[in-house]
Amino acid sequence: MQVPQDGEDFAGQPWYHGPLSRQKAEALLQQDGDFLVRASKSRGGHPVISCRWRGSVLHFEVFRVALRPRPGRPTALFQLEDERFPSLPALVRSYVTGQRTLSQATGAVASRPVTRQGPIRRSFSEDTLPDGPAWTEPLRARKRSDSQPAGLQHMGQPTEDHPGSGASTMPASALPRTGSDSVLLKVPVPLGSIADSLRASDGQLHAKAPTKPPRTSSLMLPDASGRPPTYCELVPRVPRAQGTPPGHSCPEPEAPWWETEEEEEEEEENRCFARPQAEVSFCPPDNPFCLLGSQNRPLETEVLHTLHGLFLEHHPGSTALHLLLVDCQATGLLGVTKAQRGAMGVASGLELLTLPHGHRLRLELLERLETLALAGALAVLGCAGPLEERAAALRGLVELALALRPGAAGDLPGLAAVMGALLMPQVSRLERTWRQLRRSHTEAALAFEQELKPLMRALDEGAGPCDPGEVALPYVAPAVRLLEGEELPGPLDESCERLLRTLHRARLLARDAPRFREAAARRLRGFRPHPELREALTTGFLRRLLWGSRGAGAPWATRLEKFQRVLSVLSQRLEPDH
Numbered sequence: 001m002q003v004p005q006d007g008e009d010f011a012g013q014p015w016y017h018g019p020l021s022r023q024k025a026e027a028l029l030q031q032d033g034d035f036l037v038r039a040s041k042s043r044g045g046h047p048v049i050s051c052r053w054r055g056s057v058l059h060f061e062v063f064r065v066a067l068r069p070r071p072g073r074p075t076a077l078f079q080l081e082d083e084r085f086p087s088l089p090a091l092v093r094s095y096v097t098g099q100r101t102l103s104q105a106t107g108a109v110a111s112r113p114v115t116r117q118g119p120i121r122r123s124f125s126e127d128t129l130p131d132g133p134a135w136t137e138p139l140r141a142r143k144r145s146d147s148q149p150a151g152l153q154h155m156g157q158p159t160e161d162h163p164g165s166g167a168s169t170m171p172a173s174a175l176p177r178t179g180s181d182s183v184l185l186k187v188p189v190p191l192g193s194i195a196d197s198l199r200a201s202d203g204q205l206h207a208k209a210p211t212k213p214p215r216t217s218s219l220m221l222p223d224a225s226g227r228p229p230t231y232c233e234l235v236p237r238v239p240r241a242q243g244t245p246p247g248h249s250c251p252e253p254e255a256p257w258w259e260t261e262e263e264e265e266e267e268e269e270n271r272c273f274a275r276p277q278a279e280v281s282f283c284p285p286d287n288p289f290c291l292l293g294s295q296n297r298p299l300e301t302e303v304l305h306t307l308h309g310l311f312l313e314h315h316p317g318s319t320a321l322h323l324l325l326v327d328c329q330a331t332g333l334l335g336v337t338k339a340q341r342g343a344m345g346v347a348s349g350l351e352l353l354t355l356p357h358g359h360r361l362r363l364e365l366l367e368r369l370e371t372l373a374l375a376g377a378l379a380v381l382g383c384a385g386p387l388e389e390r391a392a393a394l395r396g397l398v399e400l401a402l403a404l405r406p407g408a409a410g411d412l413p414g415l416a417a418v419m420g421a422l423l424m425p426q427v428s429r430l431e432r433t434w435r436q437l438r439r440s441h442t443e444a445a446l447a448f449e450q451e452l453k454p455l456m457r458a459l460d461e462g463a464g465p466c467d468p469g470e471v472a473l474p475y476v477a478p479a480v481r482l483l484e485g486e487e488l489p490g491p492l493d494e495s496c497e498r499l500l501r502t503l504h505r506a507r508l509l510a511r512d513a514p515r516f517r518e519a520a521a522r523r524l525r526g527f528r529p530h531p532e533l534r535e536a537l538t539t540g541f542l543r544r545l546l547w548g549s550r551g552a553g554a555p556w557a558t559r560l561e562k563f564q565r566v567l568s569v570l571s572q573r574l575e576p577d578h
Contacts, residue, residue, distance in 0.1 A: 010037070010047075010088040011120060015113035018120030025050040026057040028114050035110035037062075037092065042313070047088060049080075053108035060102050061313065062088060104440075105392035279360040280344045280352065282332040283368075283539050290532055292541065298548040304382070307545075310533055316396065320403035322529050324411040326537045327473055328520050330368055331413070332361065333513070350513040353480060354506050362480045367556055368539045369417050369477055374563055375542050376421025380433070381570040390574070391436035395444040397422055401452050406465040409523060410472035419456045422448065426564075426571035433575070462502035468515035472523050479506035 010016050017025070020038035028036060029052035040048040040061070047062045065077040065084060077084035078091045080102060085091040095102060095110055102108045288294060291303055311319065328334040332349020344352045352358040353365070376397055383390040397418055402408065404415040421427060428434075438445040458464035459475045466474050479502050482488070488495040509516070535541050543552045547559050 010092075013037070013089055013092070014115040015092065016047075016088075016120070017114075017116045019045070022050070022059065025059075026052075029057050031112070033109060033111035034114050035096075035112070036114045036116075037088070047078075049092075049102060049110065051102060051108050051110045053106060058102070058106055058108050059309075059312075060108075062091065105388065105395075107388075279357050280332070280340050281360055281364060282330055282336070282340070282349055283364050289541050289544065290535055292544055292549075295549045296544060298546060298551060299378075300545075303545060307536055310530075310536065314530065314533060316399040316403040317408070319400055319533070320409035320411060320414065321524065321527055322533050323404065323414040323537050324409045324472060324520065325524055325527065325529055326534060327368075327411050327413050328524075330539060331365065331473060331476070333473060333517055334520055334524075348513040348517060350474070350476070350516065351510045353476060354483070354510050359484075362484055363556075364539070365413070365476065365480055366484070369413060369420065370560060371539055371542045371546065372414070372417035372537075373420030373424060374546060374560075374567070376418055377424045377427050377567055378546070378570075380421070380427050380430075381567055381574065384574070387432060387436050388440065390430070390433045391440055394422070394427075394433060394437045395441040398441075398444040398448045398452065402447060405452070405455065406467075406470040410470060410519065412459060412464075412471060412475035413473055413477070416456065416459065416475055416477060419452060423453075423456075424567070426567040429571060430575050462498055462505050466505065466509065468512055468519045472516065472520040474509050474516060476506070476509065478502045479509075 011018070015036050017028075017036050017038045019041065020036075021041060025036060025038050028034075029050060032053055032055070033051070035049060035051040037047055037049050039045045040059075046064075049060045049062060051058055051060070060080055063079055065079065067073065067075055067077065069075055074086040077086060078088050079085065080091065080095070081104070083094075085094065092110075094100065096113070099109055099111065102110060291306060292300075296303070314322070325334075332340070332352060336348060341347055344355075344357065346352050346355070349358075349361055353361050379397065380390055380393045383393050401415055401418040401422070404411045404418065406412070434445075455464060460478060462478045464475065465471055482499065482502055483506075488498055490498070536545075543559075546563055547554065551559060551562075
């Protein structure tokens, strides 16, 4: 395996162990403060700092910001959270000699390097990293593909396989992603700055380091603007991914269905109306999941631990794009087959949910909204550790909500689910946790109170933004609840006004369905999702995770009541009533 060299050659540093699995790294770290730097297999060979702190081993990915070659400045910068360094050794020296915390949320400090014994290995021997031409396949073909937003791109172009090449290669660059907290969701980037330039991820690998800069770079920083650069300034140039080798448990399609919508739209223009034949479901069947076996118990610890690490590996902007993709499929905005269109008589789920035969879709959307909210609440209430850990989990949800809001990913159903978790009584009653959020993460707390809560209130009242330019997937829950017979609260005159406003909004959403489809496809263009993260956000997976393989078949009302009681018990254990 070739080792990337930028500035100083960190391959010669004694604390750099090269390709090393997470399990082997944890076995080498014995005391608090012990640390090493390794190439992570699950992150495509990107450098990761593994450090033992307070009895457990934490892993922090180091991100590489590729710069345009210019005289007198480095070709790349390395960062953990906010500060960037011209080389990886410079970053390690700064954090070790200055006894700086690797992340604000964990407080972990790296103080004693664990030196490497012998030369650096060429591959992950025990984990069977391919040591041949197949290793030059696109990263998305592997079980754990990369899926960062556009501002978090790999620098590189896809290369062809060369028979007889026996050496594995490593990505020529890693990605800039701020934040390395050991919480479910994280990112200390400035709030309100998640630009709608977040798009896709480049999952490509270099066969060898380029001898000269690519003619079209993957990352381009704008020229001097009088302010320090952030990841939002990175403009993506996403190379087209190649094929997917067989035999993976979570395969990705050769041509993503969300990128073939435009061709199907032309056919839709010439399609004649067909009488609806049956109700349509956009929730895929509960096929075997990569992260769950054929049978599972509710809230299995090992699965929750895997999901914890999975969300840690992704910036909230990337998670927001994954959620947008899954929500678009669940709503029937993208990925609608010809058979489904013929059965429902309309082109998208936004039209179907306003019709009488959209009853099944309306129930599925309501269940998905509630299930996502329950899972988000569990992410906070399941933190049985220090108070700061729960506060950091709250902050992570706030950051995700900001990444989903209009103007960013524009996934309003996903935003409503995250806000539902934050506003759930079992979470909102945690006074000490919210007080810690205001103390440690003031900016997130202010954004929640001053921006997100008013936005959510407007959306629930049938108002709020719905322009397809800033919204990719509109909020349909008020109309869905109304069409399912739910009565509106409040005085009669106010409820009538709200009723008319909600119905008018539903008509506009159905009319503008092609524009929303175009906006969603534009945000997802070039996006290559992480298969396991995408799976973890589906309704079927969350249903199995929360209630187990046996309980998942129970009526929805029964499942909801039982899990609400579980969350109430967890909330009381964290902060008992006095």
